[in-house]
Structure formats: structure tokens, C-alpha cells
């Protein structure tokens with residue numbers, strides 16, 4: 001049994017490799033399982049996985065921890081990656097932003113990963129997009145819930161589409177409206193790396209984008 005956590009360190013591939021290419025992040029982790037009562041985890045080796053940016057495809061170390069009680073392993077992902085995608089989150093978000101503007105998967109695929117390192121297929125971009133749309137409603141609700149918890153007084157639902165049958169794209173617009181508010185609470189500036197890498201460090205695993 002293996003769980004993943006994404007923590008806000010290693011903002012970019014470059015800084016992660018510099019800081020943690022050879023050196024484990026110096027953090028103490030508790031076991032996420034409630035019945036282990038915040039047992040501190042043991043360091044438990046590392047494995048390597050691919051991370052792809054536009055011009056680089058690099059093997060990076062992912063450090064692991066281990067709970068001696070429940071025997072689960074926790075892998076600590078830098079915030080630019082999600083477990084299921086090899087391409088860094090900022091690049092996936094760039095693809096989503098282009099698709100929102102109606103650009104074809106074929107055309108987007110040419111701008112996300114350079115052909116000089118193998119490129120990426122339109123089919124893969126389409127798969128990401130479908131997964132993204134399928135999840136955006138639940139993640140939006142989570143973000144709206146947090147905003148209300150922070151004391152947001154506006155009627156957030158009112159900003160969702162006026163139509164009776166909102167489309168995925170309506171929900172997507174609403175999501176970005178919520179995200180801007182959410183980022184504002186953390187004084188997070190998305191100009192460098194986009195919203196999703198930031199948001200993924202906060203989201204429960206099943207809602208990551």
C-alpha cells in the first residue's frame with residue numbers, strides 16, 4: 001500500500017534537482033492513517049521517475065517514508081508533479097488553458113513538449129483534458145467550501161452559469177473564478193507556475209488536477 005503526498009517544496013524541476021537531487025527533504029512526516037496516532041515515519045529510500053518539461057525529460061528521485069505500525073509507504077512528490085502524469089503540472093495547465101480557448105488537441109500537442117525530446121501525442125492531451133473536465137466540478141466544490149470556511153461572504157454559487165444545464169466549460173469558468181479568490185487568500189501569485197501546482201499541494205489526493 002502506497003500513498004502519495006504533494007508538499008510545497010521544489011517549485012520547479014530545476015530547483016528540486018538542485019536541492020534534492022542527492023539530498024532528502026528535511027521534513028518529519030506523520031502517518032496519514034488516523035489509527036497510527038501521528039506516528040512519525042521512518043525514512044525509506046527513494047525511487048526514480050520521469051519528469052518532462054517542454055525541453056527536458058529527466059529522471060528525478062522521489063523520496064519515501066514508511067510507517068512501522070501500518071506498514072504503509074508515503075512518497076513525497078514535489079509540487080510540480082502529480083502521480084499519474086510524467087509531464088510537469090505547469091505544462092499540463094498550459095495545455096488546459098489553450099484548450100479553454102478552443103485550440104485543437106493536435107495544435108496544443110505541438111507546443112507542450114518539444115519534438116526534440118520525443119513530443120507528446122494529441123491523444124494524451126485529450127485524455128488529460130477529459131480527466132480534468134470530469135473532475136473539475138468536485139474540485140470546484142471543494143475550493144468553494146474552503147472559501148466559505150475562510151469567511152467568504154459572497155454567494156459563490158451565484159457566479160456559476162446562469163443556464164439551467166451548465167456545460168463543463170461553464171463549470172471551468174466558475175473554477176477559475178474561485179481559484180483567483182482562493183489564491184488571493186494565500187497571497188499566491190500564479191504568474192510563474194500557474195494555479196494547479198499550488199492547488200495540488202492543498203487538495204485531497206482524489207481531487208488533484
Ligand SMILES: [Zn+2]
Nearest residue numbers: 031036067070
Ligand atoms: Zn501508519
